[in-house]
Amino acid sequence: MTASQAQATLASDWAQKTTGTVDGSGYSAKYWAGQAAGSAAAVTANTVIPADVFTGDGVKTDFTISRPVGYPGALMVTVAGVPQAPLDAYTTPATTTLRFSSAPANGVVISVRYLDKEAQSGAAAAEEWANKTSGPVSGSTEYSAKYYAQSIAASAATASQQATSAANSAAASAGSATASANSATASATSATQAQSYMSQAQGYAAAAGGSSVAPQVFTGNGSATDFSLSTAASSVHKLIVTVNYVVQDSLDAYVLVNSGATLRFTSAPAASARIVVRYI
Structure with missing residues (x-):
């Protein structure tokens, strides 16, 4: 498999893989879209x-x-x-x-x-953030997780086709090697976009759970393990924590101390690492 084909496959995985993490890292945009849809259905079924x-x-x-x-x-x-x-x-x-x-x-x-009146707005918004494909979500200029998953899947498929064509042409002439390199660059860009969409889908999934607490963003310095939360959490299972867009294991990666007001990592996040804490 050429480097460009490998990049195209990875981009496709970030868009739609649902059987596990992508490359041992985080979950795909399609996985998080499914999580958001499930949360929306739970809100709806109970109200x-x-x-x-x-x-x-x-x-x-x-x-x-x-x-x-x-x-x-x-x-x-x-x-x-x-x-x-x-x-x-x-x-x-x-x-x-x-x-x-x-x-x-x-x-x-x-x-x-x-x-019921209390649940109408949240349930409708959760459904839209998870599933709407005919335009932006109501009251927003942004599109749903499903929209992004479908878009990046289409981009990955195109990149894969381009990579295969470039690899075949490279065997026949040196000039095709340049086309192959350009195709690999396009595939890498698609993979980066897919990671960004996955991060947005994670936010939508957390929002579908119904929490009104705004996410908090921290930056690691390579030594700090404790981070103060603006709102105390009752359990690690009430949080989704990502470090550089990778979801952390709530059973191993961190604990809550100080009556839930402080998030303590098992090991210090790297310097400049982006840490996002979402409430669910």
Whole structure:
């Protein structure tokens, strides 16, 4: 395998590998997108009240619901038991109208549940940060974890094709070696982008858990092991800690002392290391 092919494979792993860490380091953007989606589903499943039930006829897309709502995120909709994504699968063009993007099949059961007021905003936002692919997340100029995972996967596939073509051409002429080097550079750039997207996806996954505490950022100096938290944490399992974008093991890498107000690493992070503490 050429260096450019190896870089393309690594970029693809950062985008979509779900069976373990990438190259012994952190998890992929697709992995964190799945974590965010799971957290959003948990929020939704635990905050619903009684439902309307309809039956599809294969033609009808609009259904009149019994309670007025202000936006699609106020509802949890399932079709044949499968949860539907707000905005992509359905909208609420009027306060008592549920409109599907395509008509549910004939005979399928449609369940519409109403989220309680406290959970509506958080659940809808979590779903969007995890899954929305048709544009930026509502109220933001940024895109979802799933959007980034799909984008970098496409970039990695293109880079892989370019790397393979460059490697084949290099065997025939010296001039193709230059093209191969350029392809390797593009692949390395894709890998760097994938790591950045993975970091964003980690933030989205933490946000989907519902914590209102803002993440804290520290910089290592090579000797300090203790870092003061602005908000005390009740358990190491209530934190996601990354060092230079690598998720740290809460059972081995750090502990909480001083009644949860101080984060203590087992060994000091390297000088200039970026340390991010997120609350979940």
